[in-house]
Amino acid sequence: MRAETHRIALTAALACLGALASVLAMRSSHAAPEPEPEPAAADPTTPQAIAFPQGYTRWTHIKSGLIPAGHPAFASYGGLHHIYANQTALAGYGKGEFADGSVLAYDLFETRLTADGSIDQGPRRHVDVMVKDARRYAATGGWGYAEFAAGQRSDRLSQAQRGGCAACHAARKDQGYVFSELQG
Ligand code: HEC
Structure with a gap:
């Protein structure tokens, strides 16, 4: 008891x-x-600037592509590029609609011809980034655009250059302004 x-x-x-x-x-x-979980939170110092997306090379790889010498885009985009999507952006592929928080990275490298005639990935040139925030980037289809030179952690684009990114990506309005497609 x-x-x-x-x-x-x-x-x-x-x-x-x-x-x-x-x-x-x-x-x-x-x-x-x-703390804010968003990997590419907006930089408060300049209203449109985007923070470097830490760890993007471990996101989902969407595709790679090669822009060879002689291509009209060679000066600015020549070389080997890899495109990565964070979880939110990955869900947008196929739907043609990307939710706020989507981040896409375009990682560009020089290429090197090796002694045995194969082509290797060379040093990084730059990383282009797109961040979706429908309200913040309403003027550019809901996407913010940034470019980080190799080894740099701050966006080097001017407002006019961001407009140039958005103008070309506008050709893909019906696919959510995204060019790449998930490969089988
Ligand atoms: C003349 C057209 C053009 C311009 C200007 C342009 N892009 Fe793109 N962008 C493309 C194309 C085409 C692809 C897809 C490449 C592929 O499929 O391999 C792409 C892909 C991307 C991607 C990967 C997501 C996607 O749409 O597939 C990012 C991120 C990106 N661009 C950012 C930028 C940024 C930042 C700028 C401005 C500095 C910019 N782009 C300027 C044509 C352009």
């Missing part, structure tokens, strides 16, 4: 502790909100 009473008292005390713990947890989550 005494053991029974003891057990009830212990259960009540534990329940009480549990409630206290959850109240504390709620309070602490209020006191310290989670």
